[in-house]
Amino acid sequence: MARRKVLELVELNPSFLVSLPFSAAALLWQDGAGILRRIWSYISYPLPFFNDRVSVGRVVIGIAVLLLTLSLSGRFSSLLDRRLAKRGHIDPGLRYTIARLVRYLFVIVGVLIALKQFSIDLTSIAVLFTALSVGIGFGLQYIAADIVSGFILLFERPIRVGDRITIGEDEGDVQSINLRTTLVMTNDRIAIIVPNSKLVSQRLINWSYGDPRARISIPISVSTKSDIDLVTQTLLLAAEDVENVLTDPPPKVQFLSFGGYSLDFRLLVWTRQPNRHPQIKSDINYRIEKLFRERGIEIPYPTQEVHFRGPQPPIETDAQNSPAQAKGSDENAHPFSPRERDRL
Structure with a gap:
């Protein structure tokens, strides 16, 4: 039935087939425009928990700006760091500082743009931070100090x-x-x-600030019976041909003090690799131990001497020297006769 009606319309109006696509397109356009207007009304609808100027669309744009800022700031900072790395005269620390500051600036600008989308007045934020400054000063003082110290x-x-x-x-x-x-x-x-x-x-x-050279001190103590000239020559020999040890300035030995049981020296060497100083000390100590053993130089250790004395002769009293006197004195101490003493 519907097919017959279409054929009758074509016979009565042959231009119907030509106008049919345009009519369909017009209907679709009207429907599409209605859909777009409906979507736009949803997007521009003001949110109840914001003021009248903040809509769903502005919130979406603000969030998108924040995410885009965080993503682009890291990529732009890395790109700037790579570009600066190609310039050999720029210090790596300065290159890092520039890239980091540019990233922070990028993030701050993006956050300000996002806050504008939320129609947040920056003056009110300043007042809020002023009101909270006392609480921040007491509660977050360490975090604030760390952030300021970072800059x-x-x-x-x-x-x-x-x-x-x-x-x-x-x-x-x-x-x-x-x-x-x-x-x-x-x-x-x-x-x-x-x-x-x-x-x-x-x-x-x-260790890396200023002059790239750094001096390494290696203390060493030897026995008090050691020859100090031989010790000095041995220490200088131990510092020769050691990796990362400079020849200019040359190694140097200092006689520090007379210890309680040792002679105290110090070997001073220079290096351009201060971060390697533990390994440099280890290499030199290995050589010192080997050379001291070959040359008979002793490394002292604390000792204690204990002296034992023999038994003392007994002290003679006056009574032992004069037994007769002791007997007389005993009799004088008792004036009674033996018979009287027996009665008592």
Whole structure:
């Protein structure tokens, strides 16, 4: 039945077949436009827990800006670091500082743009932080100190990425300087996470700061009977041809003091690889032990001497020297006769 009606329409109006596609397209366009308008009304609908200017679409855009900022900041920072690495005259620590600061700037700009999408007034945020400053000062003072110290490390650069540092009993290479903490890797490949405030406020040793050369001190004690000239020559010989030990300045021996049971010396050597100083000390100590054994130089150890005395002769009293006197004195002490004493 429907087919017959279509054929009748075609016979009465031959142009019906030509106008049919356009009519269908117009209907689809009207339906599509209605769908788009419906979607746009949903997107622009104001959210009840924000003000009237914040809609679902602005929230989606704000979240997208945040995610895009976090993704692009890391990629742009890595790209900048690789570009700067191609310039050999730029220090690696300075290159890291520039890349890190650019990343922080990128993130701050992205966060500000995202806050604008949420129609958040920055003045109100400033007032809020002012009101919370007392609580932050007491509750988060250590975290705030670590963050401020992180920027101090990046700008002042007392330590840089790749430096060899010693802080307390820990020693290692600086791997990264983050916003709140610094990562230090030891020779045992143990990661030490140090708060930035500790690196700023406490005393530390930076083996790589300034002059790349570093002096290594190796103390040694010998027996008091040793020849000091022979000891000096042996120590200088032990420092020759050791890997990573410089010949200029040359090794040097110092006679420090006369110990209670030893003569105390110190061998001083220079190196351009301060991060290798434990291995350098080990290599030199091996040679010192071998050369001391060959040349008969003794390494002392504490000794104690114990003296034993023989038994003393008994002390003679006056009574023992004059028994007659002792007997007379005994009689004088008892004036009674023997018979009277028996009665008593």
